[in-house]
Amino acid sequence: MLESLSREVVVGLKQGLHARPADQLAREARKWHSRVELVCKGQRVDGKSILDVLTLAAEEGTRLVVEVTGPDATDAMAAIVRLFEGNFNEQGEASADAGGRPATGRDANCASSDTSRG
Amino acid sequence: MKFSDFVAVDAIRSYVDASTKEGVIREMATALVDAGRISQADLEGIVRAIMKREDLGSTGIGRGVAVPHTKHPSVDRLVGTVAVSQEGINFDSLDGDPVQLFFLLVSPPDRPGDHLRALENISRQLRDEAFCKQLKAAKTPVDIQHLLEKADDHGMVS
Numbered sequence: 610m611l612e613s614l615s616r617e618v619v620v621g622l623k624q625g626l627h628a629r630p631a632d633q634l635a636r637e638a639r640k641w642h643s644r645v646e647l648v649c650k651g652q653r654v655d656g657k658s659i660l661d662v663l664t665l666a667a668e669e670g671t672r673l674v675v676e677v678t679g680p681d682a683t684d685a686m687a688a689i690v691r692l693f694e695g696n697f698n699e700q701g702e703a704s705a706d707a708g709g710r711p712a713t714g715r716d717a718n719c720a721s722s723d724t725s726r727g
Numbered sequence: 728m729k730f731s732d733f734v735a736v737d738a739i740r741s742y743v744d745a746s747t748k749e750g751v752i753r754e755m756a757t758a759l760v761d762a763g764r765i766s767q768a769d770l771e772g773i774v775r776a777i778m779k780r781e782d783l784g785s786t787g788i789g790r791g792v793a794v795p796h797t798k799h800p801s802v803d804r805l806v807g808t809v810a811v812s813q814e815g816i817n818f819d820s821l822d823g824d825p826v827q828l829f830f831l832l833v834s835p836p837d838r839p840g841d842h843l844r845a846l847e848n849i850s851r852q853l854r855d856e857a858f859c860k861q862l863k864a865a866k867t868p869v870d871i872q873h874l875l876e877k878a879d880d881h882g883m884v885s
Contacts, residue, residue, distance in 0.1 A: 623839065624839040624842070625840070625843045626843070627839070627842065627846065628786055628788070628794060628796070628846060629783060632821065636821075659788045659789065659821065659850075660788060660789070660790070660850040660851075660853060660854050661850075661854075663788075663846045663847060663849075663850035664847050664851045664854070666840075666844050666846065667843070668839065668843060
C-alpha cells in the first residue's frame with residue numbers, strides 16, 4: 610500500500626543543513642523505497658540527493674516540509690524526523706529544544722529565498 | 728551567492744600534481760596562500776582542519792565533485808578556490824567515483840549562512856551536467872574562470 614506522509618520539521622543545527630547533515634539525510638532517505646522530498650519556500654527537492662538538499666541552504670530555524678510517499682513511508686518518515694530531532698548527532702548542538710519539533714511560527718525560511726533571483 | 732563572491736581567481740588551478748586527498752587539499756590551500764588570501768602561517772592549521780573534517784565523512788558529494796572545507800578564525804570572509812584534476816583523485820566520495828572537480832572553502836566561524844549559500848551555489852550549478860563536463864575539460868585557470876563567470880551570469884543563483 611502506498612502511503613503519503615507530510616511533516617514539518619525545523620533545522621536546529623547552528624550551522625544549518627550543511628554538507629555533513631545533508632549527506633546523512635540523503636543516505637538515510639536512500640535506505641527506503643519511498644520517495645522522499647523536502648519542500649521549502651516553493652522549492653521541492655529530492656531528499657535522496659545531497660546536491661538537491663544543499664540547494665536549500667537551510668539555515669538554523671528554517672522550516673522544511675518532509676514528504677514521503679511509498680510502501681515504507683511510515684518508517685522512512687520516522688527515521689528522517691529522528692535525524693532532525695537528534696540534530697544529526699552534531700557535537701555541540703543543543704538538541705533539547707531545537708531540532709525537529711513542529712514549527713511554532715518561528716520566522717525563518719530558506720536562506721536562499723530572501724534574495725532576488727537573477 | 729555567486730562564484731565571484733568567494734572564488735579567489737588567482738588561486739584557481741586547472742592542473743594538480745597531487746594524487747591523494749591530502750595532497751590536493753594542500754595544493755589548493757597553498758594556491759590560496761600564493762594568491763594572498765590566507766597567510767603562510769595558517770596553511771598547516773587550515774590543511775589539518777580540512778582533513779579533520781574529511782575524517783567525519785568525505786566531502787566528495789558525487790558526480791566527480793568534492794567540497795573540502797573548514798571554518799577558520801584567520802579569515803574574515805568566505806574564501807575559496809577551484810581546482811580540476813584531469814586524472815581524478817580518490818576522495819572516498821559518496822558514490823566511490825574519483826573526484827575531478829574540487830571547490831575548497833574556508834569560512835569565518837561566525838558566518839554559517841555564507842558557507843551554506845556557497846554550498847547552495849556550487850550544488851545548484853553542478854546539477855547541470857554540461858557545466859560539470861565543461862569544467863572537467865577546462866585546460867587553463869582562465870578557462871575555469873570564464874566558466875564560473877558564465878554560470879554566475881546565466882545561473883539561477885542570486
